Amino acid sequence: MKANNDVEAPEEAIYAPESHPVAGGIGALGGAAAGAALGAGLGPLGAVTGAVIGVACGAIAGKAIAAGIDPEAEDVYWQKQYRHEPYYESEYAYDDYGPAYRLGWQLYSPHQSFEAAEKVMSDEWAQGRGSSKLEWNQARHAAKAGWSRIGSLQVGD
Template sequence: MSDEKHDNLDLISGEAGAHPVGTGIGATGGALAGAAAGTLGGPIGSVVGGVAGAVIGGLAGKAGAELVNPTAEEAYWRERYATEPYYEAGRTYDDYGPAYALGWTGVGLYGGEFDAAEPQLARAWEAQRGRSSLAWPHARHATRAAWGRVNENLTDAVVPLDNDDVIAVLNDLLETCRDGEYGFNTCADHTSTAQLKVVFQQRSKDCTAAALELYNHILRLGGTPKDGGTASGAIHRGWAAVRGALSGYSDYAVLDECERGEDTALARYRKALKEALPADIRAVVEGQRQGAQRNHDQIKALRDQYKLGA
């Protein structure tokens, strides 16, 4: 065996430059379709179909899977599956996990819109459902959700962003974090409920930490962090009603405004993730997006709780 090392050798062609995650996802997606076709010929057909599908899928998956991290997708859905609107009480992640995997791998294999690919996905499900007890009419909701999440993160850009554009994206998110810091602090000042004051102050600290992380990455890339994100920026980014009107708001109304602010923050993170960001920066942005999602969900749960008590 040669000791010569090559970075990112293509697992299928042997050529340099392949993305290991992309090839792996493509191969997995191809195996889903191959196994589904091979099942018609019995167990041996499944093996042959899976191998052939893996080869085809590996070649196809390299193009789009740069933006798909299977480990991150699995962790994301494992944490959230029980809060999804299609979740059925009493079911476990073992029921939904294979459906999510079919969704995030299917994007690289079939591409396009979910509805167009659904007949193929339904056939693949019957071969790949494993121990899941979900029939396709129920599993399809989880598959669609995972498909949509991956599609949302895909970019039409042919080449990665240049350094200046990456800095611009990070500066936009930096302002978003500072807006959140400002907004949550303002909400903390306008509530007399001890529980909410603690929540708002903690969320403000989270935004401060996220802003510092972005600030340091901007400096590392040779950029200049923006100074914006205070009251004037908040007006444009979802905290318009926070400052002047909150003194007369109930706790429910304050929470409602917070959720609006977090909706806007999430939209800006989703927009950033549609760009062709470098892998290390994408990981930072995705991590912060997940944090913003948790903030949003906590605020929404509290808002619903206070609405019931109003």
């Protein structure tokens, strides 16, 4: 199927939401509770906003866990590794690179290349990079590293 810009659209979602519905649901519930609790300090609107954000983050984490990805282990790995990567720039901290690594491993799909997923990833980065100071052209290297690491870990599965 061709999109308007004549670039072939992916046949499957970057991260198929139907792949792990139970884990996603469990993660969403936990994320909602945690987000609401954190946002409650900002009043009712903060609690609602925190719950909404928590649902999204919890669902992604729940699916990643069900897919055999340990989000905590990945985060620990990249916290130790990021300074040794060829694209690392010393003016940026892990708080800048971390969201890009997470984006890469959360959206990993064995059914397509990083390059095929990059448009979706860059859009996701623009919307959800949080406080990271990296622009997509800088963050893409970390996202690709996160993507590639998960791909190499799943080769034997």
